[in-house]
Amino acid sequence: MSLERPEPSTHDQVGVTERGLDYEAIDDLLGDLVIGRESHLNAEGFVVRPERVAEALDRLKQQAGFDHLSCVTAQEYDDRFESIYHLKKYADPTQEVSVVVPTSHDDPHSQSGNAVFRTADWHEREAYDLMGITYDDHPDLRRILLPETWQGHPMRKDYDKEQPQVVTFREHANPLQEDHRAGGGEGDTMFVNIGPHHPATHGVLHLKTVLDGETVADVEPDIGYLHRCEEQMCQQGTYRHQIMPYPDRWDYISAGILNEWAYARTAEDLADIEVPEYAQIIRTMSAEMCRIASHMLAVGTFALDVYGDFTAIFMYSTRDREIVQNLLEDLTGQRLMFNYLRLGGVAWDLPEPREEYFEKVRDFLDDLPAKLEEYHDLITGNEIFQLRCVNTGVLDPEMAKSYGTTGPVARGSGIDYDLRRDDPYGYYPELDWDVITEDGCDNYSRVLVRMKEVEESAKIIEQCVDLLEDWPEEEREIQANVPRTLKPDNDTEVYRAVEGAKGELGIYIRADGTDKPARFKIRSPCYSNLQALPEMSNGEYIPDMIASLGSLDIVLGEVDR
Amino acid sequence: MSSDKQIQSTQEARMGEGVDSRFNSKLREAFGSSPFILTKFDKFMNWVRGSSMFMLQFGIACCSIEMMHTYAVKHDLDRFGAGVPRASPRQADVIIVPGTIVSKFAPRMKRVYDQMPEPKFVVGMGSCTISGGPFHEGYNVIKGAEEVIPVDIHVPGCPPRPEALVYGVAKLQERIANGESSPVTVKPYELEQFGDLEGDELVRHLADQIDEEDLVMRYNWAESP
Numbered sequence: 001m002s003l004e005r006p007e008p009s010t011h012d013q014v015g016v017t018e019r020g021l022d023y024e025a026i027d028d029l030l031g032d033l034v035i036g037r038e039s040h041l042n043a044e045g046f047v048v049r050p051e052r053v054a055e056a057l058d059r060l061k062q063q064a065g066f067d068h069l070s071c072v073t074a075q076e077y078d079d080r081f082e083s084i085y086h087l088k089k090y091a092d093p094t095q096e097v098s099v100v101v102p103t104s105h106d107d108p109h110s111q112s113g114n115a116v117f118r119t120a121d122w123h124e125r126e127a128y129d130l131m132g133i134t135y136d137d138h139p140d141l142r143r144i145l146l147p148e149t150w151q152g153h154p155m156r157k158d159y160d161k162e163q164p165q166v167v168t169f170r171e172h173a174n175p176l177q178e179d180h181r182a183g184g185g186e187g188d189t190m191f192v193n194i195g196p197h198h199p200a201t202h203g204v205l206h207l208k209t210v211l212d213g214e215t216v217a218d219v220e221p222d223i224g225y226l227h228r229c230e231e232q233m234c235q236q237g238t239y240r241h242q243i244m245p246y247p248d249r250w251d252y253i254s255a256g257i258l259n260e261w262a263y264a265r266t267a268e269d270l271a272d273i274e275v276p277e278y279a280q281i282i283r284t285m286s287a288e289m290c291r292i293a294s295h296m297l298a299v300g301t302f303a304l305d306v307y308g309d310f311t312a313i314f315m316y317s318t319r320d321r322e323i324v325q326n327l328l329e330d331l332t333g334q335r336l337m338f339n340y341l342r343l344g345g346v347a348w349d350l351p352e353p354r355e356e357y358f359e360k361v362r363d364f365l366d367d368l369p370a371k372l373e374e375y376h377d378l379i380t381g382n383e384i385f386q387l388r389c390v391n392t393g394v395l396d397p398e399m400a401k402s403y404g405t406t407g408p409v410a411r412g413s414g415i416d417y418d419l420r421r422d423d424p425y426g427y428y429p430e431l432d433w434d435v436i437t438e439d440g441c442d443n444y445s446r447v448l449v450r451m452k453e454v455e456e457s458a459k460i461i462e463q464c465v466d467l468l469e470d471w472p473e474e475e476r477e478i479q480a481n482v483p484r485t486l487k488p489d490n491d492t493e494v495y496r497a498v499e500g501a502k503g504e505l506g507i508y509i510r511a512d513g514t515d516k517p518a519r520f521k522i523r524s525p526c527y528s529n530l531q532a533l534p535e536m537s538n539g540e541y542i543p544d545m546i547a548s549l550g551s552l553d554i555v556l557g558e559v560d561r
Numbered sequence: 562m563s564s565d566k567q568i569q570s571t572q573e574a575r576m577g578e579g580v581d582s583r584f585n586s587k588l589r590e591a592f593g594s595s596p597f598i599l600t601k602f603d604k605f606m607n608w609v610r611g612s613s614m615f616m617l618q619f620g621i622a623c624c625s626i627e628m629m630h631t632y633a634v635k636h637d638l639d640r641f642g643a644g645v646p647r648a649s650p651r652q653a654d655v656i657i658v659p660g661t662i663v664s665k666f667a668p669r670m671k672r673v674y675d676q677m678p679e680p681k682f683v684v685g686m687g688s689c690t691i692s693g694g695p696f697h698e699g700y701n702v703i704k705g706a707e708e709v710i711p712v713d714i715h716v717p718g719c720p721p722r723p724e725a726l727v728y729g730v731a732k733l734q735e736r737i738a739n740g741e742s743s744p745v746t747v748k749p750y751e752l753e754q755f756g757d758l759e760g761d762e763l764v765r766h767l768a769d770q771i772d773e774e775d776l777v778m779r780y781n782w783a784e785s786p
Contacts, residue, residue, distance in 0.1 A: 146664070146665070146701065147664060147665045148770075149767055149770060149771065150664075151763065151766070154700040154701070159700070161700050161782060162782050162783040163763075163782070163783075164761075164763055164779060164780060164781045164782065164783070165664060165763075165779070165780045165782070166755070166758070166763060166764065166767055166771070166777050166778070166779050166780075167664050167665060167667070167668060167777060167778050167779075167780065168755070168771055168775050168776070168777050169668035169669070169672070169752055169775070169776040169777065169778060170775055170776070196666060196669050197619060197650075197669060197670075197673050199618050199648045202620075203620055203621065203622070203625070204620075204621055204666055204669075224663075224665050225663065225665050225666040225669070226621065226622055226660070226661065226663060226666065227663055227665070227701055228622075228661045228663055228696040228699050228701065228702050229696060229698075229699030229700055229701050229702060230696075232698075232699060232700060233695070233696060233698070233699065236698065245695065246695070249622075249623055249695070252622065252623035252626060253626055254626070297626070314633070315633055315634050318629065318630060318633035318634055318635075319633075319634045319635065321630075322630065322634070322635050325630075335627070335722060336623065336626060336627060336720055337623070337719060337720065556622070557622055557623060
């Protein structure tokens with residue numbers, strides 16, 4: 001079957017056995033760094049000494065092959081603060097390990113993991129910003145989401161929400177002023193603010209750009225203009241119903257069901273809920289519709305960025321998105337914020353009359369190849385477009401891994417990593433489809449990956465429709481039996497991820513025995529992907545930087561959360 | 562009397578051969594024989610303003626996706642004379658605020674609004690611009706756009722459908738045409754210079770970090786609605 005991996009390549013790494021990971025071998029590898037063990041639902045956790053974090057991460061990366069730092073979670077207990085480094089392997093994401101770093105409550109500080117994983121930079125800054133943990137040896141420990149003058153760390157228990165805040169608004173630097181940031185005082189550079197209100201930044205992103213002539217000498221993404229406290233909101237809600245509406249609003253480009261699935265998967269693992277097969281197929285189908293809608297917008301806005309106006313491609317992609325949105329509206333009742341998944345299933349069955357709905361879906365799928373052909377004629381076959389995109393914004397696989405990129409960005413750099421196949425969930429393992437990778441590592445490859453993934457999604461939807469059509473009427477079970485109030489056991493911890501539209505969308509939940517999560521951490525793919533932007537655009541022309549940003553396809557709602 | 566000429570009306574005589582038929586229009590028919598209309602200049606200006614509005618291309622959050630759909634094919638806001646998104650605030654008449662406003666963004670949005678030439682109008686799109694919407698309790702979320710800039714029309718929804726936004730814009734046009742929505746000059750929330758703030762504990766604490774001349778926005782969460 002096409003879902004088989006070419007070859008498993010993790011055999012010679014420490015702790016890999018036929019039956020899965022041997023955590024004792026990893027324990028031996030870490031040796032005296034370990035001061036305790038924890039058991040999370042997804043992986044074993046090793047409590048390591050706070051002053052030797054980098055060493056532990058380095059050993060795990062070099063000798064045990066954990067080359068993907070997917071997330072850093074910071075949380076507060078009554079007596080201590082804790083950072084958890086969730087490690088995985090790109091080659092096999094089911095092999096996971098958590099590195100737990102406890103720090104004292106009065107003076108929380110631990111060593112930074114930035115020397116081993118580049119992506120730790122931003123993740124630790126976020127932990128510092130929201131939780132107030134200091135990371136020693138961190139190159140640039142500043143606030144990242146909140147304004148620099150913010151008082152207090154809002155995810156702490158003792159944070160006073162009522163206290164007044166002062167936020168500065170400095171005059172923008174004058175572009176005509178002399179500026180010598182690059183080149184050690186000798187260079188003749190110019191500082192340009194791109195954003196936070198700018199048509200090419202896909203929302204409210206601020207890029208502090210230093211230009212040397214027309215090339216980008218340095219670019220620093222400044223985020224946090226849409227930090228709307230999603231984690232706090234989820235921690236205030238009850239598992240059963242109150243959290244599900246929020247995932248829709250993380251990646252809001254019609255990717256709602258993909259996000260909802262991330263929460264559904266995590267909470268279902270946490271509370272041990274089985275989802276009926278029929279519901280899994282509906283989830284798979286609707287999620288892939290979301291992926292098509294999301295990739296359509298990505299392609300449309302990329303063309304908007306590269307061609308610079310509301311041209312035909314943008315209108316075409318909007319037209320096709322409208323069709324998908326209509327299908328989703330028929331199914332869920334909403335155009336954008338679906339709130340359709342429930343823990344243990346979906347909200348309701350397919351719309352009646354079912355034949356009519358299936359016919360609509362099939363019509364869409366039948367028209368799709370011709371439309372994609374049109375896109376390829378307009379975009380990827382266009383010589384000017386190729387000039388703009390081939391060999392610009394190059395992100396080589398090693399860097400991509402170090403920054404923890406996932407999704408189409410990683411697959412455009414030749415990294416064969418797709419959680420739908422590698423960490424199977426839903427109905428994906430039963431279906432016949434392919435993971436798309438491109439080896440170009442450039443803007444062109446990333447666009448190509450998205451366009452080809454639309455075809456794969458269409459394949460998946462078609463198979464789901466076939467299955468749903470033949471499903472016996474009496475076995476259409478859309479919802480498992482889930483208790484009215486969910487109270488997972490105290491101190492259960494789980495990190496689970498799904499393949500969202502932009503990459504690995506993960507959620508960490510720690511339960512404390514009540515009906516609300518004690519810690520709810522979102523691992524956003526865009527957050528890690530955006531971090532790679534300077535890597536892709538330093539030394540390139542400024543229009544290529546805009547193209548690189550477009551090809552990363554970030555959603556600020558998910559970056560800032 | 563020997564004349565081939567038919568008796569013609571004064572108007573016909575005055576108009577000579579008559580204007581080229583290509584200039585005939587519904588409007589001309591409606592005006593009847595007289596190509597003139599009498600109106601108040603204000604009324605005329607309001608009608609013009611409402612009939613040709615330049616929107617600011619301004620995306621914040623989820624609602625901006627629906628806003629894009631409103632501009633694009635199918636819903637096509639341009640049909641109502643209000644669908645040319647301008648990238649620069651200096652060319653725009655209307656700002657649609659499509660999304661949640663957080664503490665860091667509010668002064669920037671205020672700045673964008675200030676850069677728009679008068680008369681300017683604001684459409685608040687979505688629940689977040691009304692009260693903070695689903696994020697109302699967030700530590701970082703401004704409880705509605707009206708904390709920062711004056712809003713003419715609120716379109717509720719999370720997000721509102723494109724039809725709802727079209728309706729909101731049409732209502733705004735109607736109000737402008739009727740002269741109900743006067744050019745707004747009220748600015749409820751000013752950016753202040755840091756030096757002008759009351760020297761309370763917080764301000765003293767930040768005194769060495771912030772230049773006196775820096776513009777700042779002060780949030781008093783306890784008193785915000």
